[in-house]
Amino acid sequence: MQITINSISFIKNHLLLPLIAFVVLLLCMEFTQLDLWLASHFYNTELKLWPYREHWLTQTVLHKAGRYIVYTIGVMLLLCWLTAFRSKSALSGYRKHLTFLLLASLAGPLIITYLKSHTHIYCPWDLALFGGNKPHIRLFDAIDNRLTVGHCFPSGHSGLGFTFVSLYFFFLLVKPIYKYHGLVAGLVAGFIFGINQEIRGAHFFSHDVFALAICWFSSLLLFMIFFCRQFK
Template identity: 35%
Template sequence: MFPVGGAIDMQLIYPWIDSAGNFPLKNNWFLVEINHKLIKHLVIGFFVIILLSWIASFKFDQLKAFKWQLGYLFWVSVLSTVLIGLLKSHSAHACPWSMTESTAFGYVWDFSATQGHCFPGGHASTGFSLLTGFFVFRKSNPKIAYFFLCLGLVLGFITGWGQMMRGAHFLSHNLWTGWIIYTFNLLVYRIFYNKFRTAIQ
């Protein structure tokens, strides 16, 4: 569906490589501190609040009506990122910055590189994990549902693109991350749909 190292991957990765095969933006402050660290910490902070709210819903009447939604949003989002992490940890795909070799005439790509653990895109899952909110609110509050859908897609692509600029991933790595997380959410929602519909009524 999204071929790794295909023509589109290569066309979009070339602007970020210098003549020696290095990625000059690998340690860029903005891409490392803002795109990679800050966004991740903000999303983690959001889910910590959701977790604490879910725990509080067992005690406080004001939150009991939202218990199922809060729990679903937290656990399915976390499980989707765990799934990406597991797939990544068993992957033989190398990162682009580990696949270029300098030569006397510039650089060449080494697609046999097996340093691995670079597919699918782990950081993009931070943003795409918010897609769970779309499924949580699609029936009860479509406006909030589409807010989560747009936010998840935007953050997923922004964080993924930043990693591509650094040489950490190809575009396909991040597209697969988004597709896997969406499919995982769809399957979980289908399995628990009746339970979820009853809980929010």
């Protein structure tokens, strides 16, 4: 079944409104102490440590096991994609859709990985404010050339969860009734991973918001490229 998409409505709801929300939230976090205020609730100032940094639930279950669960789902998606190219496969009619889903699921984490290796924004547990030795640098702050790369921004772990927002666009064409199920799956997974890392002291809330924006807009761009003929 060929589904036609109203381009004006689609752009407004999927690009303009999310972009405005992201910019407003970004400015709020950039020019307030929201990140520091949230992080301070998980840092023990008396003991000068993050109590849940190595906790079995936050470290072993939600961080390590959660990452492997996402990798497993990724392998399953790859197998589905390969199966779709076999003759007489039940998935052969979804080759283009599965190709989009595979690329969209990879795009966000890959972009985040690249940015993490080039930005000078540090994790909360690295900051002098929380027992570390690094300065608190925000997105628009000037950078001292002597500083090393932070390897912390945007959040890679929450990005693994937020990458599932690509399911929203996948179901939008394959099974529209399930599109919000896909969106909720991505948001829930991303925020569970993100909040867990905030509790551990690994990331600020802004790091997670940026990861979500990257996953959403990269999926949106690929969707518009792959299915441009279905816009009217």
